[in-house]
Amino acid sequence: MATGRTHRPATRSRGIPEATVARLPLYLRALTALSERSVPTVSSEELAAxxxxxxxxxxxxxSYLGSYGTRGVGYDVEYLVYQISRELGLTQDWPIVMVGIGNLGAALANYGGFASRGFRVAALIDADPAMTGKSVAGMAVQHADDLEKIIDENGVSIGVIATPAGAAQQVCDRLVAAGVTSILNFAPTVLSVPDGVDVRKVDLSIELQILAFHEQRKAGESPVDEAEGAVGVEGPAAKVTKPAAAKNNADRKGPDGDVPAVMPA
Amino acid sequence: MATGRTHRPATRSRGIPEATVARLPLYLRALTALSERSVPTVSSEELAAxxxxxxxxxxxxxSYLGSYGTRGVGYDVEYLVYQISRELGLTQDWPIVMVGIGNLGAALANYGGFASRGFRVAALIDADPAMTGKSVAGMAVQHADDLEKIIDENGVSIGVIATPAGAAQQVCDRLVAAGVTSILNFAPTVLSVPDGVDVRKVDLSIELQILAFHEQRKAGESPVDEAEGAVGVEGPAAKVTKPAAAKNNADRKGPDGDVPAVMPA
DNA sequence: AGGTGTGAACCGGTTCACAGCG
DNA sequence: CGCTGTGAACCGGTTCACACCT
Structure with a gap:
């Protein structure tokens, strides 16, 4: 998901499909809400909704976790909450370090979502000496020089990177060398890590770009026969010339009709 | 990805697979970097790396976009940058609104990643009167009462929600009613939207939970035969009793051996 | 020779539909 | 009878391997 060798390929841990794992937190959240409302059981239909x-x-x-339901009845909320928590490893608590305490880092540190569910921010780390000692979210920011020591002393195995893109790989390398084996990356870069280290990335602008793609398609859905033109692509005039090579024939096509408004040169 | 009817199911817009769309921004970023270094062409091997x-x-x-490469040579960097930008709809610029200017919202507003690639923050909106008028990232925060007007006047079709979970659905409904058809949701809730509206979610704590799952498995890989025990699941003692129903037989199993330390009652 | 473009095999994941149990 | 649990069909996406072009 981020680098050459990242997400466990064959290692598909004891049979639970990755896609299922990714949904467990969702179920857990819904179940927790039910639990707080003291709802004793749910059907698959209700919980799914x-x-x-x-x-x-x-x-x-x-079904991959086991047979935790009761036929004709549904699932016991409390029981399921526990089983899923355990499956996700949330019955223990995970000390994490956050590197890069800028706007985003600070916001993340202030975000309560961690602490609530088995995660504990063990340290906030920043490379800027001016940040050192400053208090963010009630914790003193520590200097990057001490990164290895902090990780070691706290037994940290999960790190969050919220540095500028340029510093991310370097920070990542140090985290890994110090023993971190799971990384959540907010920097807009592809991180390269050795086998056995998991990286997940969260990228704002990628999400927006994906939305823009669909949005663009929506706009051009009814107007002309089938997308193209009508939208707002308007006149990008001469922006890029053409593949350099490729003779002068009105050669290859994009899956639509032909290369659109481009190639005026 | 977020609600009952969310991500275009059959509508798979003019043939480009969703998985491919999700990677285009990645390619675009890599290509942009090459472009800045004035690299004229890349092979699929290099760019992929x-x-x-x-x-x-x-x-x-x-190949879904068209035949934009030159056999024996590779891809023209500038040309590809343009083709992908166009495909993603980044040749036009997208005004977006951000609702919920707390820690996270402010951090996002300050994040440069938008502006750079076709996105323009048209307005920052918050429900707290105390925030109204305050300047964040060089813009005055506007009050939620004006949400509809702002969206309408700016022709906004993409909204970002960074409110607390409790307010998210309500904000979402208003955005949709006002004409927004794509939403990026940072609040930890499942948003319910009508057909035709896209929602993508970014959830911090879900990502961490997925990492924790894998991390847990790593720990219990060599010790005991196969995971379980060894890890740090330690003694959750009597935390949840049992499925309520289910007789007294040491009934069903989890894919491992048997239900673990639980069910002591 | 070198690297793209793509049919075909493969694989993980989703959906269907129903058997099985409470 | 109701709802879970699951084999089997199905489908999107990935990987393979090679034909084809420059």
């Missing part, structure tokens, strides 16, 4: 998936998928997902 | 995917996948992805 709350989690935003369909019930068949949910039942299949749970 | 820079984007963190394998070359077969990259070539297949590009």
């Amino acid at each position: 709350a989690a935003g998936v369909n019930s068949a998928k949910l039942r299949k997902d749970f | 820079a984007a963190g995917v394998n070359s077969a996948k990259l070539r297949k992805d590009f």
Whole structure:
């Protein structure tokens, strides 16, 4: 998901599909809400609705964990909360370090979402000496020089990178060398890590770009026969000339009709 | 990805697979970097390495866009940058609104990643009167009462939600009613939207939980036969009793041996 | 020779539909 | 009878391997 050798390929840990793992937190959240409202049991249908998936998928997902439901009744909320928490490893608590305490880093540090569910921010780290000692989210920011020591002393195995893109790989290397084996990367870069280290990335602008793609398609859906033109692509005039090579024939096509407004040169 | 009917199901816009769309921004970023270094052409192998995917996948992805490469040579960097930008709809610029200017919202507003690539923050909106008028990232925060007007006047079709979970659905409904058809949701809730509206979510704590899952497995890989025990699951003692129903037999199993330390009652 | 473009095999994941149990 | 649990069909996406072009 981020680098050459990143997400466990064959190692598909004891049979639970990756896609299922990714949904467990969703179920857990929905179940926690039910638990707080003291709802004793839920059907796959109800829980699925709350989690935003369909019930068949949910039942299949749970079937990988075991047979935790009661036929004709549904699932015991408390019991499931515990089973999923355990499966996700949230019955223990995970000390994490955050590197890069800028706007985003500070916001993340202030975000309560961690602490609530098994995660504990063990340290905030920044390379800027001016930041050292400053208090963010009630913790003193520590200097990057001490990164290795901090990780070692706190037994940290999960790191969050919220540095500028340019510093990310370097920080990542140090984290890994110090023993971190899971990284959540907010910097807009592809991180390269050795086998056995997991990286997940969260990228703002990528998400927006994906939305823009679909948005663009929506705009050009009814107007002309089938997308193209009508939209707002307007006149990009001469922006890029052409593949350099490729003779002068009105050669290859994009899956639509032909290369659109471009190639005026 | 977020609600009952969210991500275009059959509508798979003019043939480009969703998985490919999700990677285009990655390629674009890598290409932009090459472009800045004035590299004229790249092979699929090189570009794939820079984007963190394998070359077969990259070539297949590009083949959906058209035949933009030159056999025996590679791809023209500038040309590809333009083609991908156009495909993603980044040749036009997208006004977006951000709702919820707390820690996270402010951090996002300050994040440069938008502006650079076709996105323009048209307005920052918050429900707290105390925030109204305050300057964040060089813009005055506007009050939520004006949400509809702002969206309408700016022709906004993409909204970012960074409110607390409790307010998210309500804000979402208003955005949709006002004409927004793409939403990037940072609040930890499942948003319910009508058909035709896209929602993508970014959830910090879900990502961490997924990492924790894998991390847990790593720990219990060599010790005991196969995971379980050894890890740090330690003694959750009597935390949850049992499925309520289910007789007294040491009934069903989890895919491992048996239900672990739980069910002591 | 070198690297793209792509049919075909493969694989993980989703959906279907129903057997099985409470 | 109701709802879970799951085999089997199905489908999107990835990987392979090679034909084809420059």
